[in-house]
Structure formats: C-alpha cells, structure tokens
Amino acid sequence: MKQRLGDQIQKAIETCFRTGSLDSGQLPDVHLEIPAHAEHGDFATNVAMTMAKQERKAPRKIAEALVAALGDGEGLCSKIEIAGPGFINFYLAPGCWYGVLDQVMRQGADYGKSDVGAGVPIQIEFVSANPTGPLHIGHGRGAAVGDAVASLLTAAGYDVQREYYVNDAGNQVGLLGRSIWLRLKELRGDTIDFPEDGYRGDYIKDVAASLRDDQGYGVLDLAEDESIEVCGLYGMKVLLGMIEKDLQEFGIRFDNWYSEKSLYTRDMVNTELAKLAQKGLTFKEDGALWFRTTEYGDDKDRVLIRSDGTPTYFASDVAYHMEKFERGFKKVIDVWGADHHGYVPRMKAVLKGLGHSPEDLEVLMIQMVNLLRGGEPVTMGKRSGSFVTLRDVVEEVGKDACRFFFLMRRADSQLDFDLALAKEQSNDNPVYYVQYAHARICSINRNAADAGLEPPVTGKVDVSKLVLDEELDLAKQLQRYPESVVGAAQALEPHRIIYYLQELATQFHSYYNRQRVMTEDLETSKARLYLVNAVRTVLENALLLLGLNAPERM
RNA sequence: GGCCCCGUAGCUCAGCUGGAUAGAGCAACCGCCUCCUAAGCGGUAGGCCGGGCGUUCGAAUCGCCCCGGGGCCGCCA
Incomplete structure (x- = not known):
C-alpha cells in the first residue's frame, strides 16, 4: 500500500519535471509516514519541504504542483490535501484497506x-551462561529477547541459527569441581573448609549427592587433582542438562551448543592467534602475549596468553568469533548482559584487525531485571547463592507472563518485573x-x-x-x-x-x-x-x- | 579519571533513524454487565520531554557542554 503510493508520488514528481512545473530535475527520496493524528490522513509526505531548497520555491507551491500531477493516484486516494508548512496528506479509499x-x-x-532478509545467514548467540549453576532471572531476559529476535529475523527472511556457547574450558570448571568435591567429602562425613570463591549454592550439594548416588564415594579415592576434575566434568554435565531443560520449558531450543573446549581440542585458538601474529597484531610483554586492540579503537591492549602460559577467556573468544564467520555467517549477533558492554570495543577491534567490518558483529545489550513483588524489591544475594532462578519465576508466574514481561521493554533499559502483577488475572x-x-x-x-x-x-x-x-x-x-x-x-x-x-x-x-x-x-x-x-x-x-x-x- | 546506558504525566515506559496539537498502561476521579467471556469498555484530570547552547524551514529525536541515576574499566569468567 505504502509502496504503491510512494510509486505514485515518484511518478508525479517526474511528471512535474516533464511539464516544467518543477525544474531542478533532482529526484528526492520520498519518505512516507503514518501521521500521529488521524486528521492528517492515512499517510503523509514531507517531500515538498525537502525539495524546497533545490527548487527555490515555497514548499506549499511545490506541493500544489505535485498534487495536481498526482490526480487521485490511480484511484488509490479518496482525498489529498496540503497542510501545515507543506505536508501532503493522503486519505486512502476504503477499498484499499x-x-x-x-x-x-x-x-x-x-x-x-517477508523475504527482505533474502536468506542471508545470520547467527545469534545468546544465554551462554556458564554451566556452573542454574539460570537466573537475568539469563531469562536474555533468553527471551534472543529467541524473539531470532524469530523476528527468521520471519523477515534471514537464515537464522541459534547458538549457545558453553564455557567449559576456564578456571570456573576447576572451581566447580572443587566445590562439588568438597560437598561430596562433606556428605561422607569429612569436615571441610569451603573456600570463599567457591560456588556456595545449595544446588552444589544436590549435584554432590547425585554423584554419590551414581558412583558412590569411589571418586574421592583418586588423586586430588583427578578427583576434582571428575567432579567438575560430572557437575557440568548435570548443570548443563538442567539449563537445557529450563530453557526447553521456557520454550527455547538452540540449533547448536558450541563447546569452548572444542576450540582447544581442535587447536582453533592457536590457529587464530597465529593469524593475528602474522598480521603483526600481537606482541610480548611481561611474559604475556598481547593483542594490540588499541590499534583499532580499544582503549587498552588486551592479554591473550598469560605469563604462566594459559590462555585468557579473550583468546578463546577471538577464536570463537573468527570461526563464526568461517562457518559462513554474514552477520553475527551476540546477546550480552549489560555488565559486559566494556567488551564490545575489543571484539570489534578483533574483527577489524582480521579484516572484517565491525558492523558484521552486532552486540545486543540486556539490561538488569529488578525483581519486585507487589512493588517491593525481592532481594537477591548472589554471593550467598540465593539468587532467584528462572525456573522459580516461570513456575510462579507462568511461561507466557514471564516472556511477555521480558519483552515488554527495550532490551537496553532496565526492567521492573513485578511477580505479583505478572501473576494477577486482571486487566x-x-x-x-x-x-x-x-x-x-x-x-x-x-x-x-x-x-x-x-x-x-x-x-x-x-x-x-x-x-x-x-x-x-x-x-x-x-x-x-x-x-x-x-x-x-x-x-x-x-x-x-x-x-x-x-x-x-x-x-x-x-x-x-x-x-x-x-x-x-x-x-x-x-x-x-x-x-x-x-x-x-x-x-x-x-x-x-x-x-x-x-x-x-x- | 576514561568509556557505555538512562533521564518524557505521581509510577512504569513507548515515541517508528528530524515533522504537524508529545502517547500508552498503572495509580486518582466519574461512569458501563437482562447484550457474542467485565481477564473487558467509555470519560475526566495529569507535561519546561533533566538544564543550556548549537545544527535547520522544523529537535523529545542529531552535535557539544553541564546536572542527576546506574554500570563497566583484571594476566576473573
């Protein structure tokens, strides 16, 4: 409809040039909008105003010439009028509607x-919570938004893949293992000294108990390092399964679960870092390997390999993102918590450094969720492990209410989520x-x-x-x-x-x-x-x- | 100190990439069920769009400065 009207206007402008009622000969972009007030018609264009300069005529004069050339737009319009400083308002014939x-x-x-996306392959990576605990409410918002964006892009004709990046390779795996290992010993009756930085949530005790039920206490007979590793792998499997189940019940399925660890086992990290080195983008200092991200707009250079020889999370992230493009995606979307916004410049720097356009990566920021109940804030202590899980909220208010609230606001503005309201069956x-x-x-x-x-x-x-x-x-x-x-x-x-x-x-x-x-x-x-x-x-x-x-x- | 997000009705927020008289929901007040579901509808009231300067025919929207709120600035993940 809009398109057809736009074409009519284009034709009218050309007619005016031919008949000489307008003479600049420059075809402007015709912008049609739906007026804020119904009295201003179904569509309006400001084209007479934008042409005023090049024509050196008063906008209303130009509008008159255009309207004369337009007629009734081949039956499209029931009324056309000139209003205000030079708007042309169109009233469409009811039959059109x-x-x-x-x-x-x-x-x-x-x-x-529609097919505006023309089948262009896009990947959207979201949630990607560490498999070290249940999803909390903040993850839920990212999940709802990421999933909805993926659906929108699909509807618009893009070829979309939903991916979850599993952080199964960092220090947190060891920490998870140690936490479970200690709880397991505790179950056996040992007195333990739980570390400050361990995972303190009760779910760790559940995992330990489940490990005991599966395998008994035999794990504890292994050498400490080995035992902790077994605990870590076990815990991750259990927790990742829990996450997947939570997401499923939230109505979200991923096309691909991508393991960070696989980047190492396939030597992708070294491969990508070598490419960086080849381009002279890395340097050694204080025994560590750095990426010269400042070259591309970051405010600081970043460490890739620590002085102790272990890679940083950033190193695997570089490899991961480069591989996304190697997998054929033309555009890559990351959905991140807003607390990670500081990472955007360095990731964009990576793209630039390796010859991609920084626009090929779009980062969607998800702002905090303030959980309320009847207007009062619900306290969440992450340290004590007493944060509110996505599962709890979905169970309390239902999937639809939960998703709706998560999607109700722009993702980059903070969200007040009132549990009492979401549950209420009222207007x-x-x-x-x-x-x-x-x-x-x-x-x-x-x-x-x-x-x-x-x-x-x-x-x-x-x-x-x-x-x-x-x-x-x-x-x-x-x-x-x-x-x-x-x-x-x-x-x-x-x-x-x-x-x-x-x-x-x-x-x-x-x-x-x-x-x-x-x-x-x-x-x-x-x-x-x-x-x-x-x-x-x-x-x-x-x-x-x-x-x-x-x-x-x- | 540097960077990011936010500031619009009492509250929570929209405002479509610069348009005409700035919108919605909630809260407040007044009404509507012998009628397809009242989990609904109608009406009233409520505004220096944080402030200032600039860009131009035209600014809530773009740029700069200031004020206020939140966040981030690890060889953590």
Whole structure:
C-alpha cells in the first residue's frame, strides 16, 4: 500500500519535471509516514519541504504542483490535501484497506513473513551462561529477547541459527569441581573448609549427592587433582542438562551448543592467534602475549596468553568469533548482559584487525531485571547463592507472563518485573489483556458456529458491509503488521511487536464492546466475522512469533 | 579519571533513524454487565520531554557542554 503510493508520488514528481512545473530535475527520496493524528490522513509526505531548497520555491507551491500531477493516484486516494508548512496528506479509499483482509486470510500463518532478509545467514548467540549453576532471572531476559529476535529475523527472511556457547574450558570448571568435591567429602562425613570463591549454592550439594548416588564415594579415592576434575566434568554435565531443560520449558531450543573446549581440542585458538601474529597484531610483554586492540579503537591492549602460559577467556573468544564467520555467517549477533558492554570495543577491534567490518558483529545489550513483588524489591544475594532462578519465576508466574514481561521493554533499559502483577488475572496484567482478545474472538467463532455460521471464506464476503470507522481502523492496523515485523527485526527490537499487539488488542476490545459481530443481518455478520478472524490471525501470528501462546479459551 | 546506558504525566515506559496539537498502561476521579467471556469498555484530570547552547524551514529525536541515576574499566569468567 505504502509502496504503491510512494510509486505514485515518484511518478508525479517526474511528471512535474516533464511539464516544467518543477525544474531542478533532482529526484528526492520520498519518505512516507503514518501521521500521529488521524486528521492528517492515512499517510503523509514531507517531500515538498525537502525539495524546497533545490527548487527555490515555497514548499506549499511545490506541493500544489505535485498534487495536481498526482490526480487521485490511480484511484488509490479518496482525498489529498496540503497542510501545515507543506505536508501532503493522503486519505486512502476504503477499498484499499479492505484488501488486507483477503491477504491475511489467504496467507494465514504466513501473514507477516517477508523475504527482505533474502536468506542471508545470520547467527545469534545468546544465554551462554556458564554451566556452573542454574539460570537466573537475568539469563531469562536474555533468553527471551534472543529467541524473539531470532524469530523476528527468521520471519523477515534471514537464515537464522541459534547458538549457545558453553564455557567449559576456564578456571570456573576447576572451581566447580572443587566445590562439588568438597560437598561430596562433606556428605561422607569429612569436615571441610569451603573456600570463599567457591560456588556456595545449595544446588552444589544436590549435584554432590547425585554423584554419590551414581558412583558412590569411589571418586574421592583418586588423586586430588583427578578427583576434582571428575567432579567438575560430572557437575557440568548435570548443570548443563538442567539449563537445557529450563530453557526447553521456557520454550527455547538452540540449533547448536558450541563447546569452548572444542576450540582447544581442535587447536582453533592457536590457529587464530597465529593469524593475528602474522598480521603483526600481537606482541610480548611481561611474559604475556598481547593483542594490540588499541590499534583499532580499544582503549587498552588486551592479554591473550598469560605469563604462566594459559590462555585468557579473550583468546578463546577471538577464536570463537573468527570461526563464526568461517562457518559462513554474514552477520553475527551476540546477546550480552549489560555488565559486559566494556567488551564490545575489543571484539570489534578483533574483527577489524582480521579484516572484517565491525558492523558484521552486532552486540545486543540486556539490561538488569529488578525483581519486585507487589512493588517491593525481592532481594537477591548472589554471593550467598540465593539468587532467584528462572525456573522459580516461570513456575510462579507462568511461561507466557514471564516472556511477555521480558519483552515488554527495550532490551537496553532496565526492567521492573513485578511477580505479583505478572501473576494477577486482571486487566492490570498486559499479558492476559492481549491473549484475552484472541480468546474472545475464538469465543465469537464458537457462538457463530452454534448459529450455523462458519468463519467466512475469502471471496464470499461482502466487505462493503464494513462501514464503521472502527472497522476501517482495524484493517489499517492489520495492514501495518508486516512492516512492524521487518522494522522490529532490523532494529533487533522485539518490544515493538508487544506494543503492536497491545494496540491491536485495544482496538479490538473497544470494537467488541461497542458493536456486536453477530447481528440480525446475515451479510453484516459474515463481514464482521471475516474482519475479526483476520484480527485473530494476526494476534496469533504475533503471539507465536514472540513465543507466547494464543489461547482459545481463558 | 576514561568509556557505555538512562533521564518524557505521581509510577512504569513507548515515541517508528528530524515533522504537524508529545502517547500508552498503572495509580486518582466519574461512569458501563437482562447484550457474542467485565481477564473487558467509555470519560475526566495529569507535561519546561533533566538544564543550556548549537545544527535547520522544523529537535523529545542529531552535535557539544553541564546536572542527576546506574554500570563497566583484571594476566576473573
């Protein structure tokens, strides 16, 4: 619709150049927008204003010439007017809008999908929590956002892979092993001295108990180092399994679980570091190997190999990211907690150093979640291990409410998550508000079916029966959905779809309260049924896109 | 000290990559169920868009400075 109107405007400008009513000959970018106020039409363009300089004419004069050349835009427009400093406002003929209903009904679950991504392979890596404990609430937000962004990109036609990077190679593995090993000894009756930096959560005791049940205390007979290693590997397996299960119950599945350790076993780290060295990007100092990231905009050089010969986390990260591109991804997205934002410059520096464009890596920052209950903060002590887990929250408020709240705000702004509100079954709760709209339409369908009326089929409906402004507005809102998806995908901003959903639900609820779908007039009933089923389809598509359910009853 | 994010209604936040009279939800107040689900709807009230300067036809939006809140600056992961 927008596209067609834009083409008409382009043609009008060319016509003006031909007839001489405009003479600069420069074709401007025509920008069409949906005005904030309905009195300003369905679409508006500022093109007359942007052309003012090159034409050396008053914007309104230019607008007049354009409008004259435009006519009614080949039947597209019912009214065109010039307003304000030189805006051209377009009012589209109602028939234009009702076409969208057929489109929605024909495409069904595909309505909203597009191919702007042209199958470009993109990888999005998210969650990637260390397998040293259960997922907490912050991981949950990253999970919900990462998953939704992946779905958005898929809907926009990109070829998306979801990946989880498993940090199974650092010091924390040893620390995990030691923590479990000590708890195991404790279970056996030994007195232990638990280190300050150990993993103190109770889940460690559970892991130790499970290890004992599986294998007895035999592990403790091994040499200490070996014993700790066995404990660590065991713990990681158990905890990673727990994480995967938590994510699954949260509705998230990864295409690939990528082991950090495998970077070493395949010698990828050395290979990539050698490439850096070859390009003269590394140097030795104080016995350590450094990456000259300052060369590419970082404020400090970074250590790759410590003076004791062990690689840093950064070293494997370099190898990991380089390999992502070697695997063929054109674009790579990382979803990180905001506390890691300091790592962005150095990762971008790595890309630049190895000849990639820094824009090929996009880092999505996930800000903190403030957990509240009835307005009061829920205290979380990470040190004591008493943080709130994702599992706890999902169990308490449900998957849908949880995901919805995580997606409700821009990812880079802090989020207040009120458990009491998320659980509440009232109109204060935005999750139910949207889902209820869907359930209501299903209910209408059930009633219609009882009256012998099935949801109407495209082509057998007289949409001219839809004469109300509210009906036209609903059609307009449905028409915006595909571009909302594309916009949200390209900006990596799933919250836009939440807002879209809330608006659509509001419009529907209002319509529902004011008008009856099932009326005395059969043709009107069919037309309205057709309309609300198009609404239902879009509600469902958008809900599913965000990993939320579209319930038929509530 | 350096860098990042944030500052919009009493509260929580949108504001589509510069547009027209700045929006929504909650809270407050007033209304609506013999009617397809009241988990709903309608209405009222509420604003120096933190402040200043600049860029231009036009700024909540872009740039610089200041104020305020949060975060990050390891040979930790």
